[in-house]
Amino acid sequence: MRINRRLVSAALGLTAGFGLMLGGGASAEDAFNWKQAEGQTLRVLLDSHPWQESIEKRIPEFEALTGIKVEVSALAEATFWDRLTLGLSSGEPPFDVFMLSPNQTGFTGYQNGWIEPLDDYIADKKKTNPDYDFDDVYKYTVNGFRLPTADGKAYGIPISLETYMLFYRTDLFAEQKIDVPALKTVDDWLAALAKIDAAYKDKGIAAVAIRGQDPTMPDELLAAVADYWGERPFMAQRMFYFDENWTPRFTDPAVVKGFELWAKLLNYGPPGVENFTWYEVSNSFAQGRTATIWFDASVFAGILNDPKQSTVVGKVGYAAVPKTETGHATTHWGWGISMAAKSPNKDAAWLFIQWATSKESDLDTGKATFGPVRASSWAKLSQTFPPEFTKAVDESFKMSVPGYMYFDGAREVADRIIDAVIRMKGGEDSKTVMGELNDEAAKIVKKNNLTK
Known part of the structure; x- marks a missing residue:
């Protein structure tokens, strides 16, 4: 389907x-x-x-x-x-x-x-x-x-x-005179992150919290890829990564750009971000150590607005994922x-x-x-x-697709996906990394008898 x-x-x-x-x-x-x-x-x-x-x-x-x-x-x-x-x-x-x-x-x-x-x-x-x-x-x-x-x-x-969306510190963005509603594209947000990074990195506040080598990270990464995918259809449960013949598509430009963006965002993270799970992502923001959360769960709002868990209550902003040059979407x-x-x-x-x-x-x-x-x-x-939260979630669901990837060998593919992102974060050439991932994915689906 x-x-x-x-x-x-x-x-x-x-x-x-x-x-x-x-x-x-x-x-x-x-x-x-x-x-x-x-x-x-x-x-x-x-x-x-x-x-x-x-x-x-x-x-x-x-x-x-x-x-x-x-x-x-x-x-x-x-x-x-x-x-x-x-x-x-x-x-x-x-x-x-x-x-x-x-x-x-x-x-x-x-x-x-x-x-x-x-x-x-x-x-x-x-x-x-x-x-x-x-x-x-x-x-x-x-x-x-x-x-x-x-x-x-x-x-x-x-x-x-x-649904996967963005969170940001309203006070920090205001201090840097960044008009968040004017940030329409991924490039707009990246420019804002560079400004936040320059202003607060030496003060112990990283620009981005995002998942790293967490087994669940590929679920959220689907939202980044979806944002570049555009209106093209895809196979349910295979997401954007395999066509109807189980041919891998990790070298598709949209997939590559989604992975590259994730790697770039990791480089705006705090020390140890490579190993962040959902807990470290939400906690680093809740404790005032990061200025944004990227491509993560709308349910974090419950944690970030709880005075028992969060030091930034009243300073949390919400936004749907920004559009790209080829699409605008997220997953749920x-x-x-x-x-x-x-x-x-x-x-x-x-x-x-x-x-x-x-x-x-x-x-x-x-x-x-x-x-x-x-x-x-x-x-x-x-x-x-919060009205801004409701608005952001509503916008997100209107452009959201189910983010469910499962088939024989999916866990192996997900593990290779994590490795690829971390390698790119470390500076390896994305074309080489994604080409190797494509080859590995082809072997995995063949090993699981999905292809001949």
Whole structure:
């Protein structure tokens, strides 16, 4: 299936201020039996994340409602991925419910039968509260968890929605008399970064925070490439990197320019930026050590506006990615929550999943993540978010495509992508690096029997 940006924007159905509201109806809460799995113990594995922090505070409410005891393990992201893969691949997973990425982790879980499809649970009136209103969840967020394609079964329910955008220090840009609304192109922003770098580098403030050798970095890098790709279609799940015959396209000018931009931005980063994960990116900005964040998650707004985590509250600006000479686009992504196929407590697991993704829960967690997944939540919460944030996110979604890359060998390709960017950051010739990446990608897809 090919992806076209205009069709995706229309399907998202997002309007300024996220005013779209779906679903509704009288409550049937009293008629639904929340006690149908009373007495069971549920094990939940979560990534350390604003959504996790928000939902974990409310778990006693779920326990009182259902009579189900919940045991939560919340782990830092690097540890979380290892524990998730090991647990899912075991004969008896040590968790029933878990947070899931719709990218390669989800695809691998689907291929191996590790993840329970949820469509039958959603459709079962005895197992699903009539007030749940699954249609209220944005379709394109849900489709990221439909495997192996957007027409497949749902192997997860979205819990947070993010688009990749820019953050900047309003006070520093004002001090340098930089008019941010006038920065229309990538070149405009690069000129501004040079000015910021010259003014603040010696004061311990780097111009850019951006992900480095983080396993998730290729997800965000897709937004940089999308910004140069233009209106050309591409293959779903292969993104811009392979054509219909699995021929690699890493030497395509748009792909090269996206990689070159990322490498250039890394060189505006603080010491150690090569190893930045999402945590270091958000924390360096929140603690006043960097002036901008590039191509990263809109959900960072929740961290940056929290006085307990941020020293720059009230000094945060937001912008959609700037246009390039060949295009103007970004990507979006979302966390989800899923059920282990080998869980012995599936009814209890589904009760937890639907409770954690209900309208009430999404309103609560959406305040923490700045990324609710329901149209009804966006309609209400967008009025409480900073107006510049809402505007930037709205602009971003209007030109956004799903950033999901998964196929046999995708992890190997992603690792080579990271190596290529870091090599270019170190000064190696981009033409040489991207040519070698193209050759390596061809070998990987051939090794995985995608080509002859």
